[in-house]
Amino acid sequence: METRKAQLRKLFLEKRKALGESEFRLINTAILEQFKQIDLAGVNVLHLFLSIVEKHEIDTSLMVDYLHKKYPHIKIAVPQSNFSSLTLTHFLIDDDLVIEKNNWNIPEPVSGNKISPERIDMILVPLLAIDKKGFRVGYGKGFYDRFLIECRSDIKTIGLSQFEPIERINDTDEYDFPLNACITPSGIIYF
Ligand SMILES: Nc1nc2c(c(=O)[nH]1)N(C=O)[C@@H](CNc1ccc(C(=O)N[C@@H](CCC(=O)O)C(=O)O)cc1)CN2
Numbered sequence: 001m002e003t004r005k006a007q008l009r010k011l012f013l014e015k016r017k018a019l020g021e022s023e024f025r026l027i028n029t030a031i032l033e034q035f036k037q038i039d040l041a042g043v044n045v046l047h048l049f050l051s052i053v054e055k056h057e058i059d060t061s062l063m064v065d066y067l068h069k070k071y072p073h074i075k076i077a078v079p080q081s082n083f084s085s086l087t088l089t090h091f092l093i094d095d096d097l098v099i100e101k102n103n104w105n106i107p108e109p110v111s112g113n114k115i116s117p118e119r120i121d122m123i124l125v126p127l128l129a130i131d132k133k134g135f136r137v138g139y140g141k142g143f144y145d146r147f148l149i150e151c152r153s154d155i156k157t158i159g160l161s162q163f164e165p166i167e168r169i170n171d172t173d174e175y176d177f178p179l180n181a182c183i184t185p186s187g188i189i190y191f
């Protein structure tokens with residue numbers, strides 16, 4: 001099994017692409033069910049990404065709808081990518097939020113109410129692959145590694161993964177942080 005990020009990125013993008021539509025829907029509903037088991041006590045601001053569903057990213061709109069219904073007091077924040085600084089700016093989902101698809105088809109805020117990373121209590125983290133220690137491979141620009149150093153040290157990071165963890169990512173670097181947990185269709189893994 002290949003264990004370097006670049007190869008894993010390629011392999012898991014292929015695996016994603018190969019999912020059939022009904023399989024993809026089943027994965028999304030299974031991950032929502034697992035998400036419902038996460039302890040949200042003390043979470044006032046939850047951060048999640050807005051999915052590129054056509055690229056078979058896990059559909060976080062299911063979590064948004066669930067949170068609005070069951071936890072209306074929880075504020076939801078979403079990222080806007082800055083591709084020159086490779087940093088994220090965060091906006092609240094509220095009536096002022098305007099979303100447009102960026103060049104990469106990611107639905108992103110173009111205007112609205114910003115929120116600083118220190119106010120965020122929990123982050124649902126996008127990933128392509130994850131290993132048994134909680135290290136992740138993303139699209140490879142290091143957006144989330146940079147985002148996390150701006151957050152409080154008690155932040156809870158939860159990956160969302162269509163697939164089970166691999167044994168080990170070999171080329172992690174000093175910027176990589178392990179996640180606290182990962183939701184897969186079959187359960188929640190705590191690291
Ligand atoms: N839905 C979603 N939003 C997210 C992320 C994500 O993984 N999913 N991110 C997680 O970090 C950040 C955006 N990360 C990105 C990282 C790399 C590229 C990128 O390499 N784009 C290439 C096109 C490559 C291709 O088409 O194959 C480019 O812009 O040149 C895009 C977004 C923030 N928002």
Ligand SMILES: Nc1ncnc2c1ncn2[C@@H]1O[C@H](COP(=O)(O)OP(=O)(O)OP(=O)(O)O)[C@@H](O)[C@H]1O
Binds near residue numbers: 126137139141143173
């Ligand atoms: N805080 C940082 N300062 C400088 N470089 C960083 C920082 N964090 C990450 N990097 C660098 O960014 C590059 C991309 O990181 P990596 O391959 O881990 O991205 P990724 O986690 O897969 O992508 P993403 O977070 O965008 O989904 C690496 O070369 C990494 O060393």
